Amino acid sequence: MNTPHYKNILIFLLTSVGLIVLPHVANIPPAMFGFFCLMLGWRFAGIWQPQYLPTTRLLYFLMLFALILLVSHQHRGLLGRDAGTNLFILALGLKLLEIKTERDIYLVVFLAFIVAASLFLYQQSLFMAAYILAVCCVLFATLVAINSIQIHTRAALKTAAVILLQAMPMATVIFVLFPRVEAPRWMLFEEKNKAKIGLSDSMEPGSISDLGTSEELVFRVKFTGAIPPPKYRYWRGPVLSYTDGKRWTQTNSQRFKAQLAKPSYAGTAYSYTLLMEAQEKNWVFALDIPAQYASPLEQNGHYQLINPENPHKRTEYQITSYTQYNTGYLTQLEYQDSTQLPSEPSDKIKQLVSQLHGFDDKPENFISQTLNHFKTEDFHYTLTPPLMEENPIESFLFNTKRGFCSHYASAFVYLMRTAHIPARVVTGYQGGKFNTVGNFLEIQQAHAHAWAEVWIENQGWARVDPTAAVAPERIEQQLDINLLELGSDIRFETSNSQQQENWLKQMSQLWNNADYQWQRWVVNYDSSNQSDFLSSFGIHDFKAMMKWLMALVGLITVLLALLLLYQKKKAIDPALRLYQQFCQKLQPAGLIRTDREGAMDFAQRAKLALPEQTEAIDHITNAFIQLHYGRVSTREDFVTFAKLVGGFKLNDRRLE
């Protein structure tokens, strides 16, 4: 087993194994990755220097070492994704050093496939899928090379690629139709200890700025019909009613009101698909405010959607929202909650409220007065406001006057409550990046926002966004995160720069769209998606699914079989056909080959009749005999023969 062919196979194998493990560099402990690289490097060297491969005793020692390595890194438990990945990678590394027979190569290839699958447990992006597909092609090419006598690298890769390509339609059909059953809970080994950033259930002035520049995707929204104008794109998250003067938190009486009365809706109904990324919290950020939604979604007393069984993975929801609504009356409990203040407001604040006619005018007028105060006074919108440790609201209103959404929202609500108007802070996201290619909105962490809600007679809870008064661009237009640097003035994308979208931006939109479709249709294709999708084709139950699966796989097999096995049969040996052409060329000279006459005998006769062409006749006859009756004939022989026959010309003096 040390032929050049075998060396080639090993190079193939080791390269593909290395490529499979490479993306795991971020997922496994460095010691483990180092150990694997050592094994791989050792085996690579062993291709040319077989004498340095480990002996059986050394292998046992290495195995023991690997075992210790494995156990020492299992603080997260012996079962589960990380442990399994480590185990398979170490097993793969050790097996590499012990390749003796063809069977071992197969085992390595199969282990590599399992490691490839484990990569998907960490990352399911389109890029990763393409990468794994390419490496699988190399793995299959290894198998092709083993099963061929002598094959070039390119030919083996081509064969493997062709087989993979032919396998794709069938794999797609099985993927779509294979019944998805949710694994029972106890079987799930999902990692839950990873810290994710996102909105929290409390707010302190400044807390949202942590999310301020994060481009991490939170959710995507695809509208089926009308798209709400930008100023209505508020995605409702937790409602914060209780304050201790600094922190704002949710109250416990969230579920109460929802049981009593539904709001009345008006205006356009916006239906959309919301694709939430995996979230730490079970909040679902619906367009303000959601009216129709399907189980398992629930709505709490603050009109916020909740998924009680947080799936901890990307999930899709169908929701309909109205941007115009009337929530109706206020319960006693709600009134108490939304006018709560930690202590009697200071005189300075009371003075401001009375100055803005908070105590003697209608609530609507007080609201507009307050917003006007933010607009006309020297208030600024910035993501890096000065720290306000003590009395944050007072120092913001009278001293610093610099802040962002949470400062404005909390100060506004505080002022409202001072005037005994029910008000509360709502957190969530605002706006979103519109992807023109895929026609959907992408909402990133940077779109996190806080605004206020005020209860007004005959209107119910109404949204008031004090940030809009200070920085209307923040609401009306999209925040350009790329230009947004902490400490500098915030710039907003103007319509002018939108027109100058360069191709780079378009490419990124195209990619984002492909990624969205990939996440939506492939990665997120679960049992409910599947039944929805198949129902549209009239496939409703398991039995029908199986029937269709069998039928389509059968159909693809038949088509492939036709494609692969249909072979144009040559009626006769092409050499014979050429020889017949040669005989026809001799016909004018009166030489006609009879059925019983052998090629040799005919040549004898021809040579007698055409003595000056003896050589040509001999050449052709010998080549024909070699091709038609000979033991081995090559393509080159045939080409030579074809040239000989083509070049033959009857040179008969009798005809001249």
Place this chain on the structure above:
Amino acid sequence: MDDAIILTHRRIFILPTQRGWAMLLLMVILLLIAFVYNNNLTYLLTFLIASVFFITILHTFKSLAGLVVQAGQTQAVFAGEAAGFDIHIHNPNANERPHCQIKLTKPQSFTLKPYSKTTQTLYSLTQKRGWHSVGTVTVFSTYPLGLFYAWSPLRFNSQTLVYPKPSPLELPFPDSPSADSEQGLSHKGTDDFYGLQEYQAGDSIKHIHWKAFAKGQGLYSKQYSGAKNSAEVWLHYDDAIGHDTEQRLSQLCRWVVDAERADIRYGLVLPTVKLPPDCGSAHYRQCLEALALL
């Protein structure tokens, strides 16, 4: 000669190899991972591998389908030697056969380019004199991934004659009444070359005019005048020493071989056959055939 056999779906059988079964196990493992982690891409990988597995059936079948297999010449051998059977395999289609194998006792590999042919000589060890049938020739392939084994067992009527095994004992030729010259005497030196004649089956290989053949002028035999050997032996069945028929035939065979080598005219007398003294490859073959078929 046998008719050519075309390998069609009726003649080709296909089953997973051990590696194929192992791959099925791999798919089960992958499916389990996909199920437990609810991971769609692992599902996709599993289905892709499953489809590749399935499609490999067609590819493996294709590597044999359409081949035309024909039994060719056989060469007579002495018992105990390996008999060679020529098998002509012709690829009448446009697809290449990168790796096929053919086996009688030991597998042999071959590749076939489109529209090309090859001849494989298969050897099987002979034990007894008489007619020896080729047995079942298996053409098989595991191309491209080694997951499936496609094979076609082919029975040919092709037979080869097995001569008795020449006895290892070197015994002098039996004294025969008609022998009038010294045994083993070579008469080569006295032969007079008088011309060439086109080669005919049966002419001694030793008399072929190799120089002419090398020049591409065809096969010619050298003719000698006065080449008649005066030495003559009668190899009689009753003169051969042995416990049973086989041993006696073995001894006779040895004498025939020795006599032919020494260019002595020899006659063979068997219980059923009597061949008058002669020499040359035709006579030699005739004698051995008689011994083989007694």
